[in-house]
Amino acid sequence: MEKIGQKNTLYVQCEECKEMIGLSTPAVEVSYGFIAEDGFYIDESVIVHSECVNGDTLARVISKIEKN
Numbered sequence: 426m427e428k429i430g431q432k433n434t435l436y437v438q439c440e441e442c443k444e445m446i447g448l449s450t451p452a453v454e455v456s457y458g459f460i461a462e463d464g465f466y467i468d469e470s471v472i473v474h475s476e477c478v479n480g481d482t483l484a485r486v487i488s489k490i491e492k493n
Contacts, residue, residue, distance in 0.1 A: 440485055441477035451475040455486050469493070 436445050439452075446452050456470035469489040473482055 437472050439473050439477055440471045441473045441479065441482070444474070446472060446474055453478050453482070455482050457486050457490055 436447050438444070439446050451474065452472055453475055454470050454472045456465075456467045458465055458467040458469075460466075469486055471482055471485045471489070
């Protein structure tokens, strides 16, 4: 679990096109987690290029939750 905005890597793989998302690249993160007194904590998330967002993006997060 991670606090939102606390990524340790500079690059991540887009879960739609499988290409790398680098610094200053427009991207969207869809997250599932919970709100606590000191912020939002993420259990699962999907990060995709902004142009790769589609109807399956939320479904990917739900799929990750169901696997756990």
